[in-house]
Amino acid sequence: MAEIVAAFGVPHTPNFPALVAKQGPDCQTARLYAEVAKHLHEASPDVLVIYTDDHFNTFFLDNFPTFAIGVANHIAGPNDQTAMPSYRVAGEPSLAGHVRAKAIADGFDLSLVQEFDLDHSIMVPLHFLTPDMQIPIVPLFINGLAPPLPSAQRCFALGRAVGDAIEEWPAVKRVAVIGSGSFSLEIGGPRIPLGERACTPDPQWAECVQDHLEHGRVAGLVEQATASRLARAGNIGGELLNWIAMLGVVGDRKPIFIAPEIEHGHAYAAWRLD
């Protein structure tokens, strides 16, 4: 049977690859991703299950799933003109198909996606964590951007069901789970300051999320992450749902590493689960 060995949370800010290319490996962004990458490689996973929110690139509003899973042999990206290298990464269709069947049996109706590419929300984390693209991935998409969003309770329960399914996968493999996104972020909405495209409208919420994560208070986080609370955190605040789904395999365990960047409304974190 497969084993869930670790979980990670990271931002996926699209200008980070260009920023690090310019500022070098000693800049804060590079160092924080490197710290998460170190923990990831220590856990030596065979597969990465990644929760993310598509930004109208893999899907569009003509056909926008609340929950979807990518079942494919190979996946390329980024598909949204993010300034970074183009990559091709292996999928893990055996695990993805297994998770899909188990999740649906468990009441989580995951849409099936088989021919697709990915935007910055997965490719930016992979660029920093596994730049050789040698670890296959299973992408799980959660609608974090187009309200109404799924509830935090629903996403946490999905994360638990996916965790159970991973552990029932009859392959002797080590699996890590990743959640990617911001806790507070507004892009192009009414709260941006004059002369800016984006901002962190709710650093207090980012701090509150960080505090819950640091102390392993997942139930408190899920309870507080209501639709109105996420909306106050910014029009991209729903990305927290990716973290909450990832926490489905973490439960109330404390991270072995966590570094907040409150002013940017996000954090970097790692949990060991084996």
Added chain:
Amino acid sequence: MSIYAVNRLCREALRDAAFRAALKRDPHAAIAPLSLTDEERSALINGDVAWLYERGAHPFLLAYLTRWELFGLTVPLYSERIRTAREPDPTE
């Protein structure tokens, strides 16, 4: 629900360099074939992002317009206008 066409226009501006160039060159002509109401058409031409936001245009997509200053939308002008917008009705 033709605000969908506004959202789609923003994404096509990102993806389709020829469409983007056409929007830059002659915005009236570029949006003429699109399925838009007269009000949506004039809001786009006037760069009235607050009006579009209030009717359900997604801000992540609208903000693409500033990358190429389409419809005259520089970042300062976009931010000045969007800050006046009310929240859209989520039931629409």
